[in-house]
Amino acid sequence: GDLNARNFFAAARDPLRRNQFGVVVGGPIKKDKIFIFGGYQRTDNISTPPQTIAYVPTAAMLAGDFSAIASPACNNGRQITLSAAQGFVNNQINPAVLSPVALNFQKLLPTPINQCGEVIYGLRANTYENIYIGRLDYIRNEKSTFFVRPEWTNLNKTSSYNGSNPLTIQSPASHFGDKSLAVGWIYLASPTLVSNFHAAVTRSDVYNPDDVFKSWNQLGVQNFYPVAGPSLGLTVTAFMTVTGNVNNNPTGPNPNFAEDVSLIKGKHQMMFGGTYLHTIFNQIANYTGKGTATFNGSVTGLAIADWMLGSASSWSQADIFDQASRQNLWGIYAQDTWKVRPRLTVNYGLRYEPNIQAYDAFNRFDVFNPSLFAQGVHSLRFPSGPAGLIFNRDPQWNIGNAPEAADYKHVYPRIGVAWDVFGDGKTVIRSAYGMFIVTRPLGNLISQTNDSPWGNTVSLANVNINNPWATYPGGNPFPYTVTASTPFPLYSAIGNQLMHEPTEYMNQWNLDIERQIGKDWLVSASYLGNNVIHAVISVALNPAIYLGTAPCSINGVNYTVYSTTTNTNQRRTLYLQNASQGQYYSTISQDQNIVTQSYEGLLLKAQKRLSQGTSILATYTWSHCIGYPYDFPQAAGAASTYLHAYRSNCPTGDLRQ
Numbered sequence: 201g202d203l204n205a206r207n208f209f210a211a212a213r214d215p216l217r218r219n220q221f222g223v224v225v226g227g228p229i230k231k232d233k234i235f236i237f238g239g240y241q242r243t244d245n246i247s248t249p250p251q252t253i254a255y256v257p258t259a260a261m262l263a264g265d266f267s268a269i270a271s272p273a274c275n276n277g278r279q280i281t282l283s284a285a286q287g288f289v290n291n292q293i294n295p296a297v298l299s300p301v302a303l304n305f306q307k308l309l310p311t312p313i314n315q316c317g318e319v320i321y322g323l324r325a326n327t328y329e330n331i332y333i334g335r336l337d338y339i340r341n342e343k344s345t346f347f348v349r350p351e352w353t354n355l356n357k358t359s360s361y362n363g364s365n366p367l368t369i370q371s372p373a374s375h376f377g378d379k380s381l382a383v384g385w386i387y388l389a390s391p392t393l394v395s396n397f398h399a400a401v402t403r404s405d406v407y408n409p410d411d412v413f414k415s416w417n418q419l420g421v422q423n424f425y426p427v428a429g430p431s432l433g434l435t436v437t438a439f440m441t442v443t444g445n446v447n448n449n450p451t452g453p454n455p456n457f458a459e460d461v462s463l464i465k466g467k468h469q470m471m472f473g474g475t476y477l478h479t480i481f482n483q484i485a486n487y488t489g490k491g492t493a494t495f496n497g498s499v500t501g502l503a504i505a506d507w508m509l510g511s512a513s514s515w516s517q518a519d520i521f522d523q524a525s526r527q528n529l530w531g532i533y534a535q536d537t538w539k540v541r542p543r544l545t546v547n548y549g550l551r552y553e554p555n556i557q558a559y560d561a562f563n564r565f566d567v568f569n570p571s572l573f574a575q576g577v578h579s580l581r582f583p584s585g586p587a588g589l590i591f592n593r594d595p596q597w598n599i600g601n602a603p604e605a606a607d608y609k610h611v612y613p614r615i616g617v618a619w620d621v622f623g624d625g626k627t628v629i630r631s632a633y634g635m636f637i638v639t640r641p642l643g644n645l646i647s648q649t650n651d652s653p654w655g656n657t658v659s660l661a662n663v664n665i666n667n668p669w670a671t672y673p674g675g676n677p678f679p680y681t682v683t684a685s686t687p688f689p690l691y692s693a694i695g696n697q698l699m700h701e702p703t704e705y706m707n708q709w710n711l712d713i714e715r716q717i718g719k720d721w722l723v724s725a726s727y728l729g730n731n732v733i734h735a736v737i738s739v740a741l742n743p744a745i746y747l748g749t750a751p752c753s754i755n756g757v758n759y760t761v762y763s764t765t766t767n768t769n770q771r772r773t774l775y776l777q778n779a780s781q782g783q784y785y786s787t788i789s790q791d792q793n794i795v796t797q798s799y800e801g802l803l804l805k806a807q808k809r810l811s812q813g814t815s816i817l818a819t820y821t822w823s824h825c826i827g828y829p830y831d832f833p834q835a836a837g838a839a840s841t842y843l844h845a846y847r848s849n850c851p852t853g854d855l856r857q
Contacts, residue, residue: 219244221329222664238334249324254367254440255317256309257302257508264295266505274316283500286509296415299510301665304419305434308366311790317439318473323360323370330354349382351445361411368828369431373406392464413442416491420437422667424491425678427519433492437503448484467539471549474532481558481642483523488657491517493665498765503642510665513765517658519680521650524561525642530554535614543620553611553637555703557602564649566695567601568696568741568788572596573774573781582653585688586784587651588774599699607703612636626716631709638704638732645788647695653686657693659786662766690783691769696741696790704735734793737828741788744771755779797827797850825850 207393220595222241229236241396254668263343270280272290282288282539287297328783334659374745389395434442456641462551492515499502499511506513527621535549554584566589569577573588590596598666599605616632650657660668665715669676677689753760754770775782827850 209730216247217244218246218390219303227789231340234402236335241329241331243327244279245327247325247415249325252321254319254321255438255504256312256319256367256440257306257504258312258315258317259261260315261317261504261508262295262298262303262306264293265291266293266502266508267291267848268315268501269317280502280503282505286500286505286511288500298508298664299664301420302414302508302761305366306414308364310365310367310413315416319367321362321365323368324358324370325360326358328356345386347382347384349380350547351378351380353378359411361413366413367440369411369413372408372411373437375405377405379403384523394462396462398458399451399456401455401528405451406447406449408447410486410490414450416493416665421491421665423611423669423676425676426491427489427517427678428486431486432492433488434491435522436507437496439504440506447486449482449518451479451481454479462537469536469675470535472532473536474530475529476530479525479527479529479558480641481525481527482525483521483643483646484710485521485523485646487521488516488518489520490819491668492514493668499662507604508728510514512663512665512668513661514659514661515665515668516657517657517678518650519653519678521559521646523643523646523649523809525558525645525649526561527558527642529639530556541630543623545618546722547614547616547632549614551614554611555607555610555637555639557599557606558642558645559601559606560592560645560649560679563592563601564651564654565597565601566590566648566651566694567597567699568597568694568785568790570741571779576778576781582684582686582688585653587778587781589694589784598700603645603697603699605700610637610703610705612705628712628714630712630714631705633709635818636706636708638735639705640704640736645792648697652688652692652784653682656680656689658689658691659693660691661768688784691786692784693786694788696788698790698792701793704732704734704736706732714758722807722809724803726803726805727801728803729798731796732827733796733797735795735797735827736791736793738789739792739793739794741790742772742774742782742785744768746775747771782810795828797825799825799850800824 207521220241220243222239224237224239226235226237234311254270258269259494260266266282266288268274269725270282272279280291282291284295287293310321310340312319332351334348334350337572342347353376355374355376357371357376358372359369360371361369372809380402381399382398384399385395385397386393387397410429410431413431415424415428415430416432417424417426418430419432432442456475456477458473458475460471463470463472493512494514495503495505495511496513497709498513500509531551531553533549533551535547537545538546539545568589569587572590573586576587577590577596578587579585579590579594581593582589585591590726592601612635614634619629621627621629640852649655658672658679660672664670673690680689708728708730710726712724712726714722714724747762749761749763751758751760753759753773754767757767757768757770762832767785769775769786770779772782772785774785774788801821806818806821810816
């Protein structure tokens with residue numbers, strides 16, 4: 201609002217404001233029998249911080265003069281000399297060779313404020329949230345009570361696109377909706393036996409519509425078919441970016457049921473129960489269907505010069521991704537709280553929870569097998585597919601409609617102890633240990649259910665944006681229709697997961713010591729830790745091999761430099777092993793349950809209670825997390841035998857505190 205300060209580097213003030221309001225109503229419908237409650241809350245956040253900076257072509261660049269943008273003034277004191285091999289002389293070039301695609305895009309960009317092409321703009325970040333909740337309680341009699349809890353929430357976020365500046369196409373509009381209905385029944389069979397039953401159903405929907413802009417063909421790209429709507433993906437490294445994607449993620453209805461029975465017998469309070477959950481996860485996503493181009497300066501020496509010449513370092517396009525995953529999860533447990541002594545209580549139990557894998561509504565699972573590739577084995581379901589790639593329903597697929605085999609062998613123990621050391625309630629030691637199964641999010645399966653021939657992500661290196669498919673055998677492979685005889689595109693990216701993997705699980709433990717000193721002091725020391733066994737990491741199965749810089753020939757094609765970005769796919773291990781079949785593969789990212797991750801933390805706390813209801817609290821926390829980055833070995837082209845070299849602080853950074 202008007203009272204907000206302007207950021208020193210911003211051209212205008214952020215109109216930040218937050219409004220929140222709500223209402224709650226409740227009361228009895230029938231005395232001592234039926235009670236009802238309802239509430240509503242609305243939260244609005246309005247913000248457009250005008251301090252995002254990008255760099256766009258200037259009038260001088262449009263005239264072929266790149267001397268200013270290559271000067272030390274625009275490159276942190278570094279002078280850049282643009283490639284003479286691309287036609288630059290003293291950082292100038294004939295404007296007739298500039299890309300018509302870049303020139304058409306230039307007409308839509310804001311005017312820069314200096315010779316470096318700087319522009320400053322804001323990205324809208326407005327959200328509007330509504331929450332509706334309710335509850336109804338029914339006391340049937342002294343033994344039986346029921347409740348019903350409905351809830352509905354929706355969150356709407358505006359797109360960052362302001363309708364005119366394409367650089368503001370960064371974050372699409374988002375519409376989140378969640379609905380749930382829970383019912384419960386508590387039944388007291390006797391003073392020592394209680395049954396607690398719960399049932400619920402949830403449904404959610406996430407919709408991110410694409411910003412209506414322009415597709416590549418509308419900017420002059422030849423031989424381009426827009427699989428998605430009027431949008432595009434563009435990255436000019438260190439200069440400007442246009443991104444955003446459409447995503448529709450309707451899930452549910454997801455029913456779940458739980459029953460817990462509690463029985464008190466002497467010094468024991470025993471509990472038995474079980475849970476069941478059925479999950480439906482659908483997703484339709486335009487990650488690269490719009491076509492995504494990257495310009496990184498590898499051609500001319502400056503990314504924005506690459507863009508103006510149309511020399512893209514990479515180009516990627518895919519079909520619309522869709523997912524229809526389903527999963528059934530269940531577990532049963534038994535536990536006992538035992539009052540061993542007046543000062544000692546022990547809680548122990550077991551939980552049986554099989555690792556049941558998700559299934560796909562359209563039987564879309566595949567796996568790449570290096571051994572089958574070496575043997576030249578092809579799929580019977582898709583005979584035109586490359587060697588080594590087999591699918592659900594092929595003879596080698598022995599796990600049913602699932603990405604990996606189910607595991608029914610594991611039982612997970614839990615134990616906890618509470619000890620009143622001196623019996624005066626002033627010194628207490630508590631400790632616990634538990635083992636828990638780790639279930640992967642269903643969204644992770646989208647990489648498999650959209651491998652070729654369904655998703656067909658094709659990535660090319662060093663293309664000209666004027667016609668990115670000009671050198672691709674057969675031309676543009678899109679649009680794509682899937683049949684048993686569908687020809688597979690070349691250089692497709694594959695998301696891989698082994699059919700037989702160990703179950704991922706977590707161990708957790710803690711130790712807590714509390715001591716009251718006098719009447720007003722309380723001190724405590726708490727230690728907690730966990731480790732994850734058989735954690736997932738992505739391993740590159742088909743990395744590009746560095747083969748030096750001397751001239752060479754690969755499969756009859758001569759290269760003046762052996763290892764360049766122009767022959768990345770031709771230097772991949774499968775292509776070098778068998779070019780006729782290896783040409784169908786680019787990256788193969790294989791998820792493997794082969795690593796561990798651990799966390800340890802210590803919390804020291806001292807609290808002094810003062811008079812008149814006030815107190816002073818002091819704490820000290822130390823923690824450390826050690827693990828593996830999920831995809832760093834993939835980026836580095838490392839083999840699984842060298843993964844230990846990447847074990848370090850957890851992926852979010854050094855978590856020591």
